[in-house]
Amino acid sequence: MGDRVRLTEPDRPELRLYEPLSKRINNRGFLRNLGIEPGSYVFQDTSAGGATGSGPLSGPDFTFATIRATRFEKAPEITTIEVKNRAGANVNVVYDIRAHRRVSHFPYLACPRSHLNPASTEVIRS
Numbered sequence: 001m002g003d004r005v006r007l008t009e010p011d012r013p014e015l016r017l018y019e020p021l022s023k024r025i026n027n028r029g030f031l032r033n034l035g036i037e038p039g040s041y042v043f044q045d046t047s048a049g050g051a052t053g054s055g056p057l058s059g060p061d062f063t064f065a066t067i068r069a070t071r072f073e074k075a076p077e078i079t080t081i082e083v084k085n086r087a088g089a090n091v092n093v094v095y096d097i098r099a100h101r102r103v104s105h106f107p108y109l110a111c112p113r114s115h116l117n118p119a120s121t122e123v124i125r126s
Contacts, residue, residue, distance in 0.1 A: 011086040018047045018061060021083060021110060025062060034064070034079055034106070041066045047083070060100050060107065080104040084111050091123055 022045050024030060028038045047061040060080035068077050080100045084093050089111045100107035 014083060014085045014088055015047075017083050017085060018045065022062065025081065034108075036064055036066055036079065058096065060104065061110075063104075077106070078104045079106040079108070081108045081110050084109065086111065089120070089124065094124060 026043060031038050031041070042065045044063045044065075045061070046059055046063050061083040062081040064079040066077050066079070067074050080103070082093065082097050082100065089109070093109060097107045097109050
């Protein structure tokens with residue numbers, strides 16, 4: 001490699017991702033991308049909500065609750081976000097997120113700045 005220096009992002013522990021991501025999630029632009037109007041939701045950091053050792057299918061890390069009003073009804077909609085670092089983002093986490101559908105209309109996976117291996121990303125998507 002000679003004189004070249006290559007900077008790589010360290011894979012931070014998942015617990016250290018919650019606080020900075022929680023702040024970013026409440027950004028107006030981010031909320032609109034999720035279809036949530038700023039000021040019309042309740043946000044809960046549920047990352048520390050479960051008991052340790054609760055099994056492989058646990059609760060989500062962040063939860064949004066909104067009320068969608070139509071002409072004829074008002075219905076709650078729940079959005080959940082599961083946070084994983086690079087090491088934790090794998091096919092098994094897809095099952096965890098699918099299990100969140102029992103309480104969520106829109107479950108998501110967040111891997112902040114993970115730079116996942118393209119092969120790993122394709123396996124997760126498929």
